[in-house]
Amino acid sequence: MLSNKPWIEIIFICFILVLGFLVRMEDLRDWKANPVRALYKGEPLLTTFDGYYYLTLARDLAEGTYRPIDEKRAVPDCPPRPQPPPLLSSIGSAVQQVTGASFNWVGAVTPAVLGLLLFFPVYGIGRFYGGPIMGCVAGLFSLMSFYYVYRSSLGWFDTDCMNVTFAMAAVFFALKFGEVKDRRRYLWFLGVLLNYALFMWWWDQTPQVATVIALLPVTVAMVFFYRPEKREGIVFLSSLGVLGLAFFFIKGMDLPIKSVEDILSTYKYISKQVAGDFPNIGVSISEQAVPSLAEIISKTTDSVLAFITGVIGLFFLAYRARFKALYLAVPVLLSGLSFFFAKRFMIFLAPTLALGIGCILVEIFFFLKRFKDRPVVGFGALVLLVGLLIYPSVQRDFAKTFWPKEPPFLVAGMVEAGKKTPAESVIWAWWDHGYPMIYWARRATINDGQVHEGERSVFNGIPYATPSDRLAANLMNFFVHRGIRKGTHLVYEAFDGNTTKGFRFIKEVLGAGPVNAERIIASAGLKPQEGIKTVEDWLAFFFPKPTRPVYLFNDWRLTVTNYWWYWLGTWDPGRHDGVHPTYLPFYNTKLTAKSITALHRSGSNLKADLEKGVAAVGDKVVSLKVIHIRYPNRIETKTYPVSQGYYLEVIPGGYSALMSPNIAESVFNKLFLRHQYDQRFFEPVELKTPLFQIWKVKPEWYSS
Numbered sequence: 001m002l003s004n005k006p007w008i009e010i011i012f013i014c015f016i017l018v019l020g021f022l023v024r025m026e027d028l029r030d031w032k033a034n035p036v037r038a039l040y041k042g043e044p045l046l047t048t049f050d051g052y053y054y055l056t057l058a059r060d061l062a063e064g065t066y067r068p069i070d071e072k073r074a075v076p077d078c079p080p081r082p083q084p085p086p087l088l089s090s091i092g093s094a095v096q097q098v099t100g101a102s103f104n105w106v107g108a109v110t111p112a113v114l115g116l117l118l119f120f121p122v123y124g125i126g127r128f129y130g131g132p133i134m135g136c137v138a139g140l141f142s143l144m145s146f147y148y149v150y151r152s153s154l155g156w157f158d159t160d161c162m163n164v165t166f167a168m169a170a171v172f173f174a175l176k177f178g179e180v181k182d183r184r185r186y187l188w189f190l191g192v193l194l195n196y197a198l199f200m201w202w203w204d205q206t207p208q209v210a211t212v213i214a215l216l217p218v219t220v221a222m223v224f225f226y227r228p229e230k231r232e233g234i235v236f237l238s239s240l241g242v243l244g245l246a247f248f249f250i251k252g253m254d255l256p257i258k259s260v261e262d263i264l265s266t267y268k269y270i271s272k273q274v275a276g277d278f279p280n281i282g283v284s285i286s287e288q289a290v291p292s293l294a295e296i297i298s299k300t301t302d303s304v305l306a307f308i309t310g311v312i313g314l315f316f317l318a319y320r321a322r323f324k325a326l327y328l329a330v331p332v333l334l335s336g337l338s339f340f341f342a343k344r345f346m347i348f349l350a351p352t353l354a355l356g357i358g359c360i361l362v363e364i365f366f367f368l369k370r371f372k373d374r375p376v377v378g379f380g381a382l383v384l385l386v387g388l389l390i391y392p393s394v395q396r397d398f399a400k401t402f403w404p405k406e407p408p409f410l411v412a413g414m415v416e417a418g419k420k421t422p423a424e425s426v427i428w429a430w431w432d433h434g435y436p437m438i439y440w441a442r443r444a445t446i447n448d449g450q451v452h453e454g455e456r457s458v459f460n461g462i463p464y465a466t467p468s469d470r471l472a473a474n475l476m477n478f479f480v481h482r483g484i485r486k487g488t489h490l491v492y493e494a495f496d497g498n499t500t501k502g503f504r505f506i507k508e509v510l511g512a513g514p515v516n517a518e519r520i521i522a523s524a525g526l527k528p529q530e531g532i533k534t535v536e537d538w539l540a541f542f543f544p545k546p547t548r549p550v551y552l553f554n555d556w557r558l559t560v561t562n563y564w565w566y567w568l569g570t571w572d573p574g575r576h577d578g579v580h581p582t583y584l585p586f587y588n589t590k591l592t593a594k595s596i597t598a599l600h601r602s603g604s605n606l607k608a609d610l611e612k613g614v615a616a617v618g619d620k621v622v623s624l625k626v627i628h629i630r631y632p633n634r635i636e637t638k639t640y641p642v643s644q645g646y647y648l649e650v651i652p653g654g655y656s657a658l659m660s661p662n663i664a665e666s667v668f669n670k671l672f673l674r675h676q677y678d679q680r681f682f683e684p685v686e687l688k689t690p691l692f693q694i695w696k697v698k699p700e701w702y703s704s
Helices: 006-025 027-033 051-063 087-099 103-144 146-150 160-179 185-202 207-224 230-251 255-270 293-300 304-340 343-372 375-399 408-419 431-441 454-465 469-482 484-494 499-522 535-542 562-569 667-674
Strands: 426-428 550-555 583-591 595-599 606-609 614-617 620-630 635-639 646-650 656-659 682-688 692-697
Touching (some): 006 103, 051 103, 087 103, 103 375, 160 343, 293 343, 408 550, 426 469, 454 667, 469 535, 484 499, 499 535, 620 667
Parallel strands (some): 426 550
Antiparallel strands (some): 550 692, 595 606, 614 620, 620 635
């Protein structure tokens, strides 16, 4: 029906694209209605932390400050900037310069437009397997898949909005190359190469993975379906061999080995395997969690019927297409990873399930068409079935609201950090804030969403988790000036590569200070390292005179991510574990002479009895060991005669928190809630509890 009337097909395609754009942009209505959650000075924020990495590079390109070394990231190691600049950043910079819009608007709207491009390769693949009806149906369901909508909507300025598109384009170009029997097939092969080049440029952080995804489908085509005449085949394969040799010559002949190593490293990351003495940071990242089957269904089709239809449809497509179904091996395998490794792979379920649904529905359409001999009946039934299966997704897509990851009050704190610190400063923040801090404060950081390996994240967490102000201040100064490669690793080598001994020694020395550390270093028997031989050399190494001021950013997000940063900050390489604390935040705290009450977002509200020293959280009653009540100019402390109990930190009329003793005595909590600090090591710059705080770090240094 559609093939005979292409104008109808065009109308359907336009309708699907408009619908896809609307579901990706409709959050803007809720954002404008709730600006305190989504807008900073009237402009939208991003819904992903990593988006600020690409947006910063886009701004650098526009401002002409895109230099080879990224001096604001992972200080002092400072990785090189990608060359050429990432495609997403290049697009963002070009859009900003052409439109004149702010980078905040460019970062918000661009992914909602790019996310629509998935329709075209999925439509082409569906058309190949089942005609224009299957193409349109598959394209519709792929754009409406909830998790893909989430990662290609307003504010998601990250590579996810096109990763699936390039993967499916690789399949489309490969099957066209394999199925076209004349020399036009080589035009499709050029499409394969162009798509591969763009994919490599787009997904610049994982080129080896992009290579496998982009080239495996065409490898299937060449092995199973490419059957040219002898002379034609020799010319083509010889040209391909020369091209491959040239590529290896440019990239290095050890490229295959490096690629395998990088793929294995990526596998260890997504599988959460522990490699070495430090934790796999993937365990602490929500998108790396393994979803349940119920979550997968909910976040793909939001309908058990549609999900089952898609799965059955994939099996039916494989049965009907036989070997030609091998073209879909890569997206199907990537989809399968979501069941075993991480929910982030659910974006690949969007096109695979969509093709399965399209296959089943087109079979039903043709069956009814033949049975009734009336196309209108079959088409009407098709529309009803599509509506039945797509309705849950469309309803949820329009009902949802994806809010920015960094709320406006934290963005305001970062902007304030940029105003109240010198330009050469380093802001010590948890790695969630790495990219946003660079974008909003234009200040350097030590950890972010790309370089947050286990060791770096452990050191990132120590100043927050330790109870020692001295250790916190000295460690921040040490790490900012020495880093990992020329810092912590030199200490490990001084202990013959024993990471556990070296790690504990670093904390012991920095916690002791330069005066007391002299004896500790003298008795340690350290092996000389790169010009560091004497005790005085080691003291100068551990306690360098600050050349870059360091500021600590303490904020609300740490109260909701405490389970992980405290665990990392208390990590022991010898035990291969840290400590998970208990920390429950409350709001609207009310204090009387005998009780404290406060509200929790989950509904498990707090009621504490000051006379009995117990607290009820919902239905659970716990003993209290200490209550700290912070008034504007003083702290009132109540203690109770119990050997084990919780701490309750209270700000009357505002924020309060019930916590285990370990995190109660952490530098984070003492600064954040009590405002208790050793003036030798910290100086308040801006205190807006419980939103954010900025502290000047005052470390000790060795003067010979």
